[in-house]
Amino acid sequence: xIREVVIVGGGTAGWLTAAVLAxxxxxxxxxxxxxxxxxxxxxKQSNSGYSKAGHSKAAQGINITxxxxxxxxxxxxxxxxxxxxxxxxxxxxxxxxxxxQSCDASLKQGTLFREWLKxxxxxxxxxxxxxxxxxxxxxxxxxxxxxxxxxFAQAVSPQAAVCDQQLSAKQISTPEFxxxxxxxxxxxxxxxxxxxxxxxxxxxxxxxxxDHVTSVNCAEAKGSQKGNITSLHTKTSGAIHGDLFIDCTGxxxxxxxxxxxxxxVDLSSVLFNDRALAVQIxxxxxxxxxxxxxxTAQQSGWVWDIGLSSRRGVGYVYSSQFCDxxxxxxxxxxxxxxxxSKGVADSIEPKKIGxxxxxxxxxxxxxxxxxGLSAGFVEPLEASALILIEMSAKAIADAILLEGDAxxxxxxxFNDDMTYHWEKIVNFLKLHYVLSQRDEPYWxxxxxxxxxPHSLQESLAxxxxxxxWHNDTPRSDELFSSASFQYVLYGMNFKTKPNITFRRDAEKxxxxxxxxxxxxxxxxxxxLSVLPENRTLSDKVKQYGFPKL
Amino acid sequence: MPQHVLVNHQDHAAVKVLDCHSxxxxxxxxxxxxxxxxxxxxxxxxPIFFQKNSDTGQLYPVALLGFEPGENMYLDNSGWNAxxxxxxxxxxxxxxxxxxxGSDTSENDNGHPNGSSMVVTMDPDSPRxxxxxxxxxxxxxxxxxxxxxxxxxVLEQVHYGYEHSExxxxxxxxNDLIEQFVLDIQLNDGSVKQLLGFYTVKxxxxxxxxxxxxxxxxxxxxxxPLFMVLASHSxxxxxxxxxxxxxxxx
Numbered sequence: 001x002i003r004e005v006v007i008v009g010g011g012t013a014g015w016l017t018a019a020v021l022a023x024x025x026x027x028x029x030x031x032x033x034x035x036x037x038x039x040x041x042x043x044k045q046s047n048s049g050y051s052k053a054g055h056s057k058a059a060q061g062i063n064i065t066x067x068x069x070x071x072x073x074x075x076x077x078x079x080x081x082x083x084x085x086x087x088x089x090x091x092x093x094x095x096x097x098x099x100x101q102s103c104d105a106s107l108k109q110g111t112l113f114r115e116w117l118k119x120x121x122x123x124x125x126x127x128x129x130x131x132x133x134x135x136x137x138x139x140x141x142x143x144x145x146x147x148x149x150x151x152f153a154q155a156v157s158p159q160a161a162v163c164d165q166q167l168s169a170k171q172i173s174t175p176e177f178x179x180x181x182x183x184x185x186x187x188x189x190x191x192x193x194x195x196x197x198x199x200x201x202x203x204x205x206x207x208x209x210x211d212h213v214t215s216v217n218c219a220e221a222k223g224s225q226k227g228n229i230t231s232l233h234t235k236t237s238g239a240i241h242g243d244l245f246i247d248c249t250g251x252x253x254x255x256x257x258x259x260x261x262x263x264x265v266d267l268s269s270v271l272f273n274d275r276a277l278a279v280q281i282x283x284x285x286x287x288x289x290x291x292x293x294x295x296t297a298q299q300s301g302w303v304w305d306i307g308l309s310s311r312r313g314v315g316y317v318y319s320s321q322f323c324d325x326x327x328x329x330x331x332x333x334x335x336x337x338x339x340x341s342k343g344v345a346d347s348i349e350p351k352k353i354g355x356x357x358x359x360x361x362x363x364x365x366x367x368x369x370x371x372g373l374s375a376g377f378v379e380p381l382e383a384s385a386l387i388l389i390e391m392s393a394k395a396i397a398d399a400i401l402l403e404g405d406a407x408x409x410x411x412x413x414f415n416d417d418m419t420y421h422w423e424k425i426v427n428f429l430k431l432h433y434v435l436s437q438r439d440e441p442y443w444x445x446x447x448x449x450x451x452x453p454h455s456l457q458e459s460l461a462x463x464x465x466x467x468x469w470h471n472d473t474p475r476s477d478e479l480f481s482s483a484s485f486q487y488v489l490y491g492m493n494f495k496t497k498p499n500i501t502f503r504r505d506a507e508k509x510x511x512x513x514x515x516x517x518x519x520x521x522x523x524x525x526x527x528l529s530v531l532p533e534n535r536t537l538s539d540k541v542k543q544y545g546f547p548k549l
Numbered sequence: 550m551p552q553h554v555l556v557n558h559q560d561h562a563a564v565k566v567l568d569c570h571s572x573x574x575x576x577x578x579x580x581x582x583x584x585x586x587x588x589x590x591x592x593x594x595x596p597i598f599f600q601k602n603s604d605t606g607q608l609y610p611v612a613l614l615g616f617e618p619g620e621n622m623y624l625d626n627s628g629w630n631a632x633x634x635x636x637x638x639x640x641x642x643x644x645x646x647x648x649x650x651g652s653d654t655s656e657n658d659n660g661h662p663n664g665s666s667m668v669v670t671m672d673p674d675s676p677r678x679x680x681x682x683x684x685x686x687x688x689x690x691x692x693x694x695x696x697x698x699x700x701x702x703v704l705e706q707v708h709y710g711y712e713h714s715e716x717x718x719x720x721x722x723x724n725d726l727i728e729q730f731v732l733d734i735q736l737n738d739g740s741v742k743q744l745l746g747f748y749t750v751k752x753x754x755x756x757x758x759x760x761x762x763x764x765x766x767x768x769x770x771x772x773x774p775l776f777m778v779l780a781s782h783s784x785x786x787x788x789x790x791x792x793x794x795x796x797x798x799x
Contacts, residue, residue: 172606540605547606548722549729549748 009248010068013372015196020393022204028061080383124491130483131156142513152490168537176546253374277350278315565683570629579615584710585774592781599748642675
């Protein structure tokens with residue numbers, strides 16, 4: 001029975017997980033409908049290792065303690081979210097307005113990939129809004145017949161045109177969390193952690209323990225396996241007991257990797273990037289904010305460019321196998337010189353990040369589950385870091401009331417699900433490289449058959465004969481739907497053999513498709529005329545806030 | 550936004566203002582802003598709903614004047630046909646401005662820059678403003694006429710109304726009493742006209758308010774206006790009947 005949850009690590013993963021759990025379940029010390037502040041004082045009374053016996057029998061709930069070490073600064077990766085963050089924030093109870101006012105947020109409507117196909121200015125969008133009529137017709141099948149005068153994303157969604165003009169996804173009169181076009185956020189990861197922490201501690205009754213974990217006490221090992229964790233020993237607060245321990249300690253994976261020695265799936269033969277240089281760049285006076293994450297392919301990797309309301313976050317992620325740190329710095333400088341100025345480019349002092357692309361073979365082991373970087377890390381090409389935290393936290397929340405065998409089954413299912421999602425992420429990221437026609441050694445190596453997962457090769461073989469559709473991405477919680485595959489494939493000029501003439505209802509479908517293409521052109525024109533610039537919206541939200549309805 | 554000028558007896562001694570209403574003189578809109586302080590007078594004549602300011606996203610109460618953009622069913626060449634005319638219509642062509650060391654700095658009725666004082670400004674390009682017909686603003690000795698004093702009094706009510714209105718709307722939203730709605734109007738030929746983009750008070754939610762919340766609303770002076778909004782909805786059927794009759798004409 002899980003009643004005491006201990007989260008180790010006060011980064012985005014730790015606090016976001018705490019917020020998801022604590023917003024779903026009340027703590028045992030909290031009275032029904034009582035104020036969370038009351039539970040705060042209860043925590044203080046029983047400072048360390050508060051005992052279960054201390055709770056009255058009537059109290060039903062889950063106590064959450066987060067151990068945050070002052071010695072370890074949070075990594076703060078993940079400044080781009082998916083649209084799922086909107087519902088996550090709503091569940092947690094953090095207002096969208098606060099995100100703008102406290103985390104320098106701006107609206108993100110997708111990613112613009114530049115020069116991924118060829119080094120010739122080619123670019124395409126992967127927007128968050130699926131193609132028009134996605135529920136009833138596969139518009140991609142008709143793209144070649146009607147749409148080819150414009151790129152795929154522009155032909156099937158108004159979002160590409162809106163992003164081209166750096167417009168926002170909604171108006172100031174659109175209610176909080178409501179949208180005209182689907183969106184996620186760009187936000188300051190460091191400030192986001194602070195907002196989550198404050199909300200968890202002040203509103204949700206999460207107990208914050210500022211301490212450093214020094215060792216793990218675990219139950220008698222069965223055979224060669226280590227048993228459940230019983231408590232964590234801390235530098236100043238003694239033993240912290242718990243029923244479930246969530247490892248949010250970052251790449252090191254203090255519990256899951258160091259204590260339990262769970263291995264990982266090495267991805268370095270598929271995804272070559274293992275280094276990043278990251279900087280923050282100030283805007284020129286009143287410069288507009290980009291509506292999409294900009295991803296610009298380079299000689300041995302790609303540069304991300306994320307527009308917050310206060311600054312840009314820019315970084316070069318590359319492969320050390322193909323590029324040394326000096327070369328990487330020059331590439332990053334070149335990008336910044338082109339997008340800001342030579343002065344800015346010369347003065348940067350980027351933060352260096354090294355990583356090996358991998359994910360765990362087991363994410364939930366005994367009574368320990370890994371969330372965030374401890375679970376795995378790959379390059380931020382599709383901003384998968386935060387969404388995986390959201391998914392993991394919600395899955396843990398779904399499982400946490402289970403007991404005995406049911407809990408074990410849920411833990412196994414969690415492992416299966418996460419493995420599934422990681423495999424899909426790897427394939428989807430690799431797809432971007434496989435379709436490239438760039439000829440530098442890094443890009444050529446990325447197209448070596450040895451480096452392409454078998455399942456991706458199979459999918460590509462099928463897609464040469466028919467376009468991706470719902471059954472290619474069958475799960476309801478799929479990270480990348482067939483719409484995403486379509487945007488990347490046809491954004492990068494992938495050719496699917498037209499076979500529509502074989503269809504019995506070809507004429508009927510043709511009329512319908514034609515209608516959607518022309519409707520989309522009208523929708524694009526409409527949104528271009530009514531949506532404000534992304535910067536204008538950010539400024540207005542700071543001043544007025546989003547309306548509640 | 551039109552360029553507003555500070556009204557004074559030197560510049561505007563000869564100015565005359567048409568103090569009447571007609572389709573030529575009034576802005577054509579199917580709603581006009583109203584204030585909780587005038588709801589009691591508004592509700593007997595007009596349905597009160599809410600609209601969003603497209604520039605700020607904030608909700609504000611309005612009197613519904615018609616069902617289509619630009620349609621004001623209270624207004625024709627004979628004038629404004631209602632026993633009560635909302636403050637915002639009566640204040641035309643004047644605005645509240647704020648001065649800072651003598652120079653006009655604001656043209657918003659609801660702006661309050663610090664250390665500034667309220668003054669009356671005017672839209673000189675308004676069709677109401679001329680030198681031939683209408684009422685004078687100043688006597689020969691430079692003192693304001695009764696007409697101008699009336700207008701100043703209306704502006705003062707508007708100024709106070711803004712602040713009160715914002716608080717009233719905030720309280721409505723806080724207690725989850727407002728929702729968006731769509732009004733379908735069945736015309737005689739069977740076709741349906743839709744009124745979109747307005748917000749209304751949730752009557753059921755009002756009925757379910759706790760005594761505690763009711764008490765708080767009452768203390769803040771929001772309870773009476775809230776009930777006035779509900780009462781105003783009986784004015785809707787009259788407006789609909791008028792619309793149906795209007796559409797039935799060849």
